Amino acid sequence: MLQPRYLSVVLSFFISGVTTAFISFLPSSDLTILVISFISCFIFGSILIYFALDYLVFQEVNQLYDRIKQIKKKDFSITPRKQLVEKTNPIELLKKELNTYVTSKEDEVFELKKAAKYRQEFLADVSHELKTPIFAAQGFVHTLLDNPDEDVEIRSKFLEKAAKSLDGLDNLVQDLLTVSQIETGAIKIEKKKMNLRALVEEIFEQVEAKARKRGVTLTLEAPAIPVYVKADMLRISQVILNLVVNGIKYGKENGSVTVLLTEKKKVVQISVIDNGPGIASEHLHRIFERFYRIDKSRAKNSGGTGLGLSIVKHIVQAHNGKITVHSAENKGTTFEFKLEKA
Template identity: 55%
Template sequence: MSLSPRFIAVILALLISLITTSFLAFVDGVSKGMLFVTAISSVVTSFFLTLYTIDVLVFREVNKMYRTIHKLKMRDFNMTPRKKLIQESNPMRTINDEIFVYVTKKQKEIDELKKLELFRREFLADVSHEFKTPIFAAQGFIHTLLDGAMEDENVRERFLRKAAKNLDSLDVLVKDLLVLSQMETGDIKMNTAPMDIRLLTHNIFSRLENIAHSREVTLKVKPEDMPEVWVLADMDRIEQVMLNLIENAIKYGKEGGKVVVQFTETKKYIDVAVRDNGPGIPHEHLNRIFERFYRVDKSRSKDIGGTGLGLAIVKHILNAHHTKIAVMSKPDKGTTFSFKLEKAFVHHALENQTEEALPEQHP
């Protein structure tokens, strides 16, 4: 039951009147009329005095405190139960609810900051490790040459090639970090234009043909009855996306398996899916595979190569295209990465413009 100022004032007024008339009843010479008048006057006077005291000196001041807390909180948060809290008639209960919700929100912020701090520490540790490996390897080869192995021509060439390979890996890592940093800060803008993503996929298949052949992986594009698939996108960035997804599917999929890139046309979008029939990704890793340097199988990833930044870059590129990448995976069934891009309806017009721009042929 909500204890309003009026209710409290009535209860206290009745109690005061009851106590006063009870004492007067034991005084000699006091008539019933006098007791009645005393009771009524006592009730009325006590009611207004108590109401004023409680409402003005207590409830109103407490409500001011509540409004101050509420203003502070409204500037910081979007509170869903705000309307309910404002309409609460008991300010003590309101303040209690407000403090509880406020502290809950702050605790969530603290937990989020702790997660970010943990992520920062993990990221610094991963970056240090990723840089240390190629630098130490190249350093070891070069110091070995400087210590006397340079005289042997065969050893010199072999060690220099290994040092160069490690430095090339370091260069790729730095470039990927730079691209990722620019994507996160918004320094890289997407130059969207009509592009044939099916043709792009076939070109990537040609580039990865040797890797696919070494693992006996079959590459397919579906459906076969779509000769062209036009989308609005940044061709260079989408090439990064498709190259990373297809290469990962070949490397981490099943040896002797297949990789399928499937396009599905809807009214406004083209759904793109890259699917393999490999061992799949364990469920506990699915939420983290787009983090920088996160590897599902660290030992195998080191053998295969890569910077561990590919999927993080893919995620940011697609976010910049106002779309998201999704992943579905089942153990021993394979993994599917999917996203959608806006359809391009202007390629026929572009072809017509190209034909009109060509000079006329005269016999």
């Protein structure tokens, strides 16, 4: 491929020759005029053509070539999208489109890296969560196998502990399946008219024993009449039950958990409020992540799988809603989401 300087010389030579040939037909032309015309056209033509080719074509094309090489090397560190401006030059437009394409690929690579990191963390968390109950059950069972003549009472105690570990493992697997099925759409949300007030009262009855054990007062603040919403009763029951149980388990002893139903124009807002120790600000943006625990030792003792709030988030999202949390240390916690009025 010719360089700009050589190409400009060749083009200027032909242009000068053609120009001189036309001037030679003029009656007043002589050899001196023809030579001066040729040399002038050649010099100025070379300079103009060189700068035109170099600055308007070759440099732009070379930049495009450099960007293509960056794509091949998977190096997406080029001009940010915000620095791109509209151009009328077709080469500049081509550069803009290429920059936009590469920037979009950069975003895709970032998301893929983020997803890969998330998968690694998820696999590590799952492995850890599965390992604990499995090892516990194995330990109890192998102890019994190694001591077949052990006292009946001790054997029963070991079997009960092994069964408890396996029950915890079953709960974990069921929660994982639920999250996966909601994410992939395998679980269909069937919205029907339901009485939200009656559902909360039923949930309070289910958790009454747990609340009494910790001295927690359960309160429903809602209109005296039925509060109807359009939702999947089974799934919304999971959401409210999970939030109320969390308030009982992680709130303070002799505290309170309140479910507040607020009717608005087109929706009903559900708020689950406790007066517990609250959640520090650095944890708030992560509490809906799978297996994320604020106090891991305390959560382990409570017997949770670490998937409850993740399931809550996915169920609310499947109802085209969003769950939010408001909390501060020593000031309690409030979870809020909205459902469509029926």
